[in-house]
Amino acid sequence: MVKSVVVGVDGSASSMEALEWAVADAQRRGLGLRLVHVCEQAGFGREVTDACAETLEAAHDRVRALTDGVQVTTELLTGKVIDALVGESAVADSMVLGSRGLGGFARLMIGSVSMGAAGHASCPVVIVRGSSRAPHGRVVVGDDGSPCAQLAVAYAAEQARARGVPLHVTYTWQMPVTVSHPAGYRAVRASFCEQDLRRATERLSAWREKNPDIAIEGEQVISHPAETLVKAAETADLVVVGSRGLGGFASAVLGSVSRTVLQHAVCSVAVVRPRPREA
CATH class of the missing domain: 3.40.50.620 (HUPs)
Structure with a gap:
């Protein structure tokens, strides 16, 4: 069927x-x-x-x-x-x-x-939204390393493949607010950031290996995830987000990033959430 x-x-x-x-x-x-x-x-x-x-x-x-x-x-x-x-x-x-x-x-x-x-x-x-805009020829998806982001990337790859356009994967992280910390905190924080960036690069390589028929571009940005995706929407035909990312409250219907992108992106937005059997 x-x-x-x-x-x-x-x-x-x-x-x-x-x-x-x-x-x-x-x-x-x-x-x-x-x-x-x-x-x-x-x-x-x-x-x-x-x-x-x-x-x-x-x-x-x-x-x-x-x-x-x-x-x-x-x-x-x-x-x-x-x-x-x-x-x-x-x-x-x-x-x-x-x-x-x-x-x-x-x-x-x-x-x-x-x-x-x-x-x-x-x-x-x-x-x-924005269906009358001239096509830009790319699909954008946000990645934060969460299971929901994995599903979002899979859907975005399918869309990019069907359209014959590149897939642009954005990984965004925020620098912590500068406050007084014990000695050595900066080194520990730098180590965690380095690990996060390495994992993001590894995920990008895995997606490229799994989808050799589409061009997958990666971007690592210091910014708020929603701000990055809303900006990327200006030159995209579709932005894909997971319904819940890392650090989300299970009781919330949509995460703050998904909600913000839905409210402010100028192009169409796909929200991907786990099906009940995947949750």
């Missing part, structure tokens, strides 16, 4: 951008496409249900206008939007959403539905 890219549609311009992104992604990676629309007010009468069905059909028509080479299915769901989307994510390859849906506040960079799905879905979630 061919896995599908699930795309949530609601008739907004943002969801149409997500739809077009998902069509291209499904074509590149040889996947099916599943269009879903959640009718929250289905119990308010036939008129509302018909309007929801029309939204889904319009999305299907758009796909047919774009391609005839992708297997497409549609599903009209009811209930709470985030819950319904999270349910769909259980068997999806990935999920694609617009950064802003209908009824959202224009001042917010990303809607609550997109943020909620990215924080709870069982599969990678791509939030589409």
Whole structure:
């Protein structure tokens, strides 16, 4: 059975951008496409249900206008939007959403539905933004050595391979605030930094060996991880982050880095989290 890219549609311009992104992604990676629309007010009468069905059909028509080479299915769901989307994510390859849906506040960079799905879905979630920008020809991923980062790099490598573009891996670390420490602290700290950089280099070599068919570039930066990735997004087609990195609180839905990149990156962002069996 061919896995599908699930795309949530609601008739907004943002969801149409997500739809077009998902069509291209499904074509590149040889996947099916599943269009879903959640009718929250289905119990308010036939008129509302018909309007929801029309939204889904319009999305299907758009796909047919774009391609005839992708297997497409549609599903009209009811209930709470985030819950319904999270349910769909259980068997999806990935999920694609617009950064802003209908009824959202224009001042917010990303809607609550997109943020909620990215924080709870069982599969990678791509939030589409800046789809009209000229392509830059690279995929960027953040690495901090965590298991989530390993999954993010694997997904980013798949995206880079399908697009035929280089993968840019960033490893970022922050210098500690200068305070009074016992003698020898600087030497110990320098030793730890050296070990971290060596491990980052070793991971980069392993990824290159595992993915000989794509060009993998490495970058080691002294900065805040979110700041580095937001900056990298200016010249990327996709930025990939893990949902939880090192030092994160297990109770948090998204880590601070993922949340910041989602809010401020000018290109599309993929949030990759472990599936339940991998957690």
